[in-house]
Amino acid sequence: MNHLAATEHHSHKSLRELLATVDLPSVLDHACLDPLQSGSALQEQLEAARLLGCAGFCIPSGWVERVRSRLPSTGPPRLVAVVGFPTGAVPSSVKLAEAEWVAEAGADELDVVPDFAALVDGNTERVYEELAAIVQLGLPVKVITEAARLPTSLLEQLVEVAVDAGAQWLKTGTGYGPGVTPELVRLLVKLARKRAAVKASGGIHGLEQALRLLEAGARRLGLSRAPALLEAARRGEIGTLR
Numbered sequence: 001m002n003h004l005a006a007t008e009h010h011s012h013k014s015l016r017e018l019l020a021t022v023d024l025p026s027v028l029d030h031a032c033l034d035p036l037q038s039g040s041a042l043q044e045q046l047e048a049a050r051l052l053g054c055a056g057f058c059i060p061s062g063w064v065e066r067v068r069s070r071l072p073s074t075g076p077p078r079l080v081a082v083v084g085f086p087t088g089a090v091p092s093s094v095k096l097a098e099a100e101w102v103a104e105a106g107a108d109e110l111d112v113v114p115d116f117a118a119l120v121d122g123n124t125e126r127v128y129e130e131l132a133a134i135v136q137l138g139l140p141v142k143v144i145t146e147a148a149r150l151p152t153s154l155l156e157q158l159v160e161v162a163v164d165a166g167a168q169w170l171k172t173g174t175g176y177g178p179g180v181t182p183e184l185v186r187l188l189v190k191l192a193r194k195r196a197a198v199k200a201s202g203g204i205h206g207l208e209q210a211l212r213l214l215e216a217g218a219r220r221l222g223l224s225r226a227p228a229l230l231e232a233a234r235r236g237e238i239g240t241l242r
Contacts, residue, residue: 015207015208015211015238018211018212018214018215019207019211019233022211022214024210024229024230024233025052025053025054025055025076025230026053026055026076027055027214027218027219027220027221028054028055028056028220028221028222028223028226028229028230029054029055029056029057029058029077029080029199029201029220029221029222029223029226030045030048030049030052030054030056030057030058030077030223030224030226030227031058031059031175031201031222031223031224031226032045032046032057032058032059032224033058033059033060033082033085033175033224034224035060039066042059042063042066042067043070045057046067046070046071048226048227049076049077049226049227050071050072050076050077052226052227052230053076053077054076054077054226055076055077055078055220056076056077056078056079056080056108056109056220056222057071057077057078057079057080058080058081058082058111058222059079059080059081059082060081060082060085061081061082061083061085061098061101061102061107064079064081064101064102064105064106064107065105065106067079068105068106068107078108078109079106079107079108079109080107080108080109080110080111081102081107081109081110081111082110082111082112082113083095083098083099083102083110083111083112083113083134084098084112084113084114085111085113085144085174086113086174086175086176087113087116088112088113088114088115088116088117088144089115089116089117092115092126092129092130092133095112095130095134096130096133096134099112099134099137100137103137103138103139107139108139108140109139109140109141109142110134110137110139110140110141110142111142111144111171111199111222112131112134112141112142112143112144112167113144113174114127114130114131114143114144114158114161114162115127115130116146118130119154119157119158119161120154124157124161127158127161128161128164128165131143131161131162131165131166131167132164132165132166135165135166135167136166140168140169141166141167141168141169142167142168142169142170142171142199143158143162143165143167143169143170143171144171144172144173144174145158145159145162145170145171145172145173145188146172146173146174146177147172147173147180147184147187147188148172148173148177148178148179148180148181148184148202149173149177149178152187155187155188155191156191159188159191159192159196162196163192163195163196167196168196168197169196169197169198169199169219169220170188170191170192170196170197170198170199171198171199171200171201171222172184172185172188172198172199172200172201172202173201173202174201174202175201175202175203175222175224176202177202178202178203179202179203179204179205180200180201180202180203180204180213182212182213182215182216183216184200185198185200185213185216185217185218186216186217188217189216189217197219197220198217198218198219198220199218199219199220199221199222200213200216200218200220200221200222201221201222201223202222204221204222204223204225204229205225205240205241206229206232206238206239206240206241207229207232207233207237207238207239207241208238208239210223210229225241228241228242229241
C-alpha cells in the first residue's frame, strides 16, 4: 500500500511535495557508530551507502583507515569521522591528535564533540581554541551541539564559538540524548544566521520525521538506518521504519 498517497489528503498533504523537492540520498549521512559492529557488518553498511549514493558514511575514528581503503577516491559517500565522541571529555591535545590522525588516514569530514565541561564552566576561550585548532586541519568540521540538552543561553554561546572557530556545520546531537525535532532544527538555524549549515541527527525513525527536519532547515540528516529510510521513500511509507 502506498501510505504516502493514502494520507496525502489529511495532515500530511505536503509530504509528497517535500519528497519531490529533495534528492534524499544526497542529504543522508549513514551512521555506523555501534562499537560492537563486526567487520563484515561494517562492510555491508559501507556497500549499501555507496550503492545508494548517500552523502556521507559516518564512523568511529579507529575504522577510518579500513574504510578509506574500500572507498573510491571520488564520489559518494564522503568519509565522516567522529572526533571526541561521544562525550568530548578528553584533553584537547588528545582530541587534536585524534583529528590529525583521521585526517591523515583519509577522512573527508569531521564531526567533533566540543569540550562541554569548559562551556558549562564559562571557559569559551578553551572551547574556541580546541575547535579552531581542529578546523585548521582543513577539513569541513561539524560541531556537535547536544542542542536538546543545553540551555538556550549555552547553546547560543556554543554556536558563536563554533562559527568564530571556522566550523561549517552545526550538528544537533550525538544520538545519546533526546531525539532531534523540527523545533530544535529551527532554533539552530536561527542561531546560525546562515553562517553555518545544520545537520540533524539522533532519533530519526521515519520518513515523515526526516522530511519535516529538512523542511525546518536541516541540510544533512545523520541516522543509522539510511537504507531503510530510502526504501520507505521508495514505497511512500511515512511511518516508523521497519
